Amino acid sequence: MATNGTEFESVRTVSVVRHYKLGRTLIPAVDGVSLAAGRGEFIALLGASGSGKSTLLNLIAGLDRPDSGAIVVEGSDLATMSSEQLAQYRRHTVGMVFQSFNLVPTMTLYENVELPMRFAEVKRKERRARGVEALERVGLGDRMQHRPSEMSGGEQQRAALARALVNRPKLLLADEPTGNLDSKTGKEIMDLIRELNRTLEMTVIMVTHERSLAERYANRLVFLGDGKLVGESVNELEKIGATR
Amino acid sequence: MRAYDLIELAGRNLREAGLRNSLTTLGIGVGVASLVAMLSLGIGLQKLATRQLGRSGLFDTVVVTSRQDSRGPRFAQAAPVTGQAKPLDDAARRSFEQMPNVAEVYPNFSAVGDVRLESNKSGSHFTVVGTLPQSARNSESFDDVQGSFFSANDAQEVVILSDFGRELLDLPREPRGSDLKLTQDQADQLLGKYVVLRYHKREAGESAPLSGKATKKKGESDPDDIDNGDATQAEDTQSFNLVPQQLKLKIVGIVSSEPNRGLRQGRTPVFLPLALAESLDMVQAGELWSTLRPSETKIYIALIVRVAKSKAVAQVEEDIKKQGFSTFSILDASKGITRFFTFLDLFLGIFGSLALAVASLGIVNTLVMAILERRREIGIMKALGASDGDVKRIFFFEAGSMGLLGGALGAGLGWTIGRVINFATNIYLQRQDIKPENFWVIPPWLVGAALAFSIFVSLFAGLYPASRAAKLDPVQALRHD
Ligand SMILES: Nc1ncnc2c1ncn2[C@@H]1O[C@H](COP(=O)(O)OP(=O)(O)O)[C@@H](O)[C@H]1O
Numbered sequence: 001m002a003t004n005g006t007e008f009e010s011v012r013t014v015s016v017v018r019h020y021k022l023g024r025t026l027i028p029a030v031d032g033v034s035l036a037a038g039r040g041e042f043i044a045l046l047g048a049s050g051s052g053k054s055t056l057l058n059l060i061a062g063l064d065r066p067d068s069g070a071i072v073v074e075g076s077d078l079a080t081m082s083s084e085q086l087a088q089y090r091r092h093t094v095g096m097v098f099q100s101f102n103l104v105p106t107m108t109l110y111e112n113v114e115l116p117m118r119f120a121e122v123k124r125k126e127r128r129a130r131g132v133e134a135l136e137r138v139g140l141g142d143r144m145q146h147r148p149s150e151m152s153g154g155e156q157q158r159a160a161l162a163r164a165l166v167n168r169p170k171l172l173l174a175d176e177p178t179g180n181l182d183s184k185t186g187k188e189i190m191d192l193i194r195e196l197n198r199t200l201e202m203t204v205i206m207v208t209h210e211r212s213l214a215e216r217y218a219n220r221l222v223f224l225g226d227g228k229l230v231g232e233s234v235n236e237l238e239k240i241g242a243t244r
Numbered sequence: 245m246r247a248y249d250l251i252e253l254a255g256r257n258l259r260e261a262g263l264r265n266s267l268t269t270l271g272i273g274v275g276v277a278s279l280v281a282m283l284s285l286g287i288g289l290q291k292l293a294t295r296q297l298g299r300s301g302l303f304d305t306v307v308v309t310s311r312q313d314s315r316g317p318r319f320a321q322a323a324p325v326t327g328q329a330k331p332l333d334d335a336a337r338r339s340f341e342q343m344p345n346v347a348e349v350y351p352n353f354s355a356v357g358d359v360r361l362e363s364n365k366s367g368s369h370f371t372v373v374g375t376l377p378q379s380a381r382n383s384e385s386f387d388d389v390q391g392s393f394f395s396a397n398d399a400q401e402v403v404i405l406s407d408f409g410r411e412l413l414d415l416p417r418e419p420r421g422s423d424l425k426l427t428q429d430q431a432d433q434l435l436g437k438y439v440v441l442r443y444h445k446r447e448a449g450e451s452a453p454l455s456g457k458a459t460k461k462k463g464e465s466d467p468d469d470i471d472n473g474d475a476t477q478a479e480d481t482q483s484f485n486l487v488p489q490q491l492k493l494k495i496v497g498i499v500s501s502e503p504n505r506g507l508r509q510g511r512t513p514v515f516l517p518l519a520l521a522e523s524l525d526m527v528q529a530g531e532l533w534s535t536l537r538p539s540e541t542k543i544y545i546a547l548i549v550r551v552a553k554s555k556a557v558a559q560v561e562e563d564i565k566k567q568g569f570s571t572f573s574i575l576d577a578s579k580g581i582t583r584f585f586t587f588l589d590l591f592l593g594i595f596g597s598l599a600l601a602v603a604s605l606g607i608v609n610t611l612v613m614a615i616l617e618r619r620r621e622i623g624i625m626k627a628l629g630a631s632d633g634d635v636k637r638i639f640f641f642e643a644g645s646m647g648l649l650g651g652a653l654g655a656g657l658g659w660t661i662g663r664v665i666n667f668a669t670n671i672y673l674q675r676q677d678i679k680p681e682n683f684w685v686i687p688p689w690l691v692g693a694a695l696a697f698s699i700f701v702s703l704f705a706g707l708y709p710a711s712r713a714a715k716l717d718p719v720q721a722l723r724h725d
C-alpha cells in the first residue's frame with residue numbers, strides 16, 4: 001500500500017474482490033479493483049449496468065465486506081473494523097445518496113435529516129440548528145415539515161443530500177443520484193453536489209452511467225467492466241476549475 | 245443511540261402500524277388478564293380457606309396436657325411421652341401466657357348441668373356446659389350472632405346454640421339441620437331473658453358432709469386411670485364433695501354453630517364466659533375420672549394455647565414440649581392444605597399462562613410482519629449509521645412496550661373480571677342465604693408480577709424478530725426493485 005501522499009488520500013482500495021454465489025457459480029461483482037481518491041476529489045464511476053459499480057460503492061461505504069483486498073478510508077482499514085465500528089464509520093465518515101432517494105416515507109423531511117444525528121448521538125440542542133442548516137443549504141428550509149410523498153423527485157433528492165451531509169462526513173457516496181430525475185433536475189442536483197464538494201471539501205464518489213454528466217462535473221472518470229477497472233481518464237477541464 | 249431516540253423511534257413505529265399493534269397489545273392484555281384472574285382466584289380461595297380454618301381455631305391451637313395424665317384428650321397420646329413430667333397448674337398456665345406469639349391460654353372446660361328458662365319452672369334440660377374465651381368473639385360463629393358476645397369475661401351471661409334455643413322454647417327438632425338460625429321472633433323470646441343453671445360445685449373433701457346440703461361422696465377413683473406411682477397423687481384415696489349450686493344467667497347471644505369448636509369433642513350447646521366459669525369451681529367431666537382433688541394449686545386436665553399466628557404454632561409447640569408437657573396441634577394437616585393450594589395455584593397459573601403464551605406468538609407475528617414491511621427502512625437506517633444493536637434495540641423496545649401496555653391493560657382487565665365475578669357470585673350466594681365472601685383477591689404483588697411477567701414474555705417473544713431485523717443485510721434491503 002502506498003504510504004506517500006496518505007495525508008492527501010481519502011479512499012484507497014487494493015485488489016478488492018467481492019463475488020456473489022448463485023447456485024454453484026460465482027459471480028465476480030467486483031473483481032480486483034484498486035482505486036485511490038484524493039481528498040476533495042470528485043470521482044465518477046462509469047460502466048454498464050451490472051458492471052459492479054454499486055457493489056464497489058457499498059464496499060467503500062462499509063455496508064458490505066470484500067471477500068479479499070483492502071479498503072482504507074481516511075486512514076483506517078475497514079477490514080479490521082467490527083460491525084459496530086463500521087456502523088460508527090458510516091455515521092461519521094460517510095454520507096450516502098441513492099437513485100431512489102431512500103427517504104423514510106413516514107417521516108417529515110426534518111425527521112429524515114434528524115435520523116443520522118440520532119445514530120451519531122448528536123445532542124438534542126444542536127440537532128435543530130444542524131438540521132435546519134443542512135436543509136437550507138439544499139434550498140428546502142421552508143419544506144421541513146413536509147413528507148417525502150408531498151415532494152418532487154428533485155426535492156426528495158435534495159433532502160437526501162441534506163441528510164447525507166448533516167453529520168459532516170468527509171466522503172459522499174452517490175449511487176446514480178440523477179437516475180430517477182429529468183435532465184434539468186439532474187443538473188440541479190449535480191450542481192449541488194459539486195457545491196458540497198467544493199465548499200465542504202467532501203470527497204465525492206458518484207456512480208453514473210451518463211458520461212456527459214460525469215465529464216461535466218467529475219475530476220476523474222473511472223470505468224468499470226465486469227467488475228474490473230477498464231479505464232480511467234482525468235478530466236483536465238474540470239481539474240483546472242477545481243483548483244480555481 | 246440514546247434512550248430517548250430509541251423510545252421515539254420505537255414509539256413512532258408502534259403508532260405507524262397502530263391498529264395491528266393495538267390488537268397485538270390487546271391479545272397480550274387478554275392473556276395477562278386470564279393469568280391474573282386465574283391466580284387471583286387461587287389466592288382468593290386459599291385466603292378464604294385459611295381464614296375459615298384460622299377462625300375455626302383449628303390451626304392456631306395447641307392442646308397441652310400433662311404427661312402424667314394419660315387420661316387427657318384422646319389425641320394427647322400422639323405426643324411422645326418422655327422427659328420429666330410436670331403438673332399442669334397455674335404456674336404452667338402463666339408460663340405459657342408469657343411465651344412469645346401466644347395470644348391466649350385457657351383451660352379445656354367442659355361441665356354438665358341442668359338448664360331451664362327462668363320463666364319455665366318445669367322444663368329443664370340436662371346439658372354440657374362449655375366456656376368461651378374473649379377471643380371467641382372473632383370466631384366465625386359470631387358473624388351472624390343473634391344478640392351479642394358476653395359483655396365481660398366474668399359477666400353472668402350465657403351464649404346458646406340456636407338448636408338449644410329451640411329446645412328451651414319446647415319447639416320440635418328442626419329436621420332441616422340443627423344449625424338453622426332462629427327466627428327473629430323466636431330469638432326475641434330468648435334474648436335478654438334469664439336461664440337458671442344448676443350444677444355441682446366441688447369442695448375440698450372433708451369427712452363430714454356439709455350440713456343442710458345434699459352431698460355426694462366420691463369414692464375411690466378407677467385405678468385404671470391413675471398413674472399411681474406419681475408423687476403428686478399419692479393421696480388419691482382422698483374424696484371431695486359435690487355441692488349442688490344454682491345460678492341465674494342472662495341469654496345475650498344465640499349462635500347457629502359452635503364457636504371456637506377447635507378440637508372440642510361432642511356437642512356443647514351452652515357457653516359461659518371463661519372467667520365466670522373458672523370462678524364457679526364447677527365439676528368438670530374429666531375430673532370425675534381423675535384423682536384430681538381440690539387443693540391449694542389448681543391442676544388442669546388440659547390447657548388450650550391459642551397462638552397469635554399459625555406460622556408460630558410449631559415453635560410454640562416445641563417450646564411447650566421442652567417444658568415437659570404433652571402437646572397436640574393439627575399443624576400437619578395444615579401443611580397438607582398449603583400443599584394443595586400450591587398445586588392449585590400452579591395449575592391455575594399454567595392454565596392462565598397458556599393464553600399469554602398464545603398472545604406472545606402474536607408479538608412474534610406482528611414484529612416479523614413489521615420487519616418485512618420495514619425492510620427498506622431498516623436498510624436506510626443501517627446506511628445512515630445504525631448499528632445492528634441499534635436496530636435490535638428498537639424492535640426489542642417495541643416488543644417490551646406492547647408487553648408493558650398489554651400487562652397494564654391485562655391487570656386492569658383481570659381485576660375487573662374478578663370484581664364482576666365476585667359480585668355476581670355474591671348475589672347468587674345471598675339468594676342462597678349464604679354470607680358473601682371475597683374469594684377473588686388481587687394483591688398488589690400480583691399486579692406487579694403480572695406486569696413483569698408480561699414484559700418478560702414479550703421481550704422473549706421479541707428476541708427472534710429483533711435479531712432477525714438486526715441481521716438484515718442493508719445492501720439487499722436497499723437494492724432498488
Ligand atoms: N445479492 C446478489 N446476489 C447475486 N448477484 C448479485 C447480487 N448483487 C449484485 N449481484 C450481481 O453483481 C453484479 C454487479 O452488480 P451491481 O454492483 O449492482 O452492478 P451495477 O451497480 O454496476 O449495475 C451483477 O451481475 C449483479 O447481478
Ligand SMILES: [Mg+2]
Nearest residue numbers: 053054055175
Ligand atoms: Mg447499481
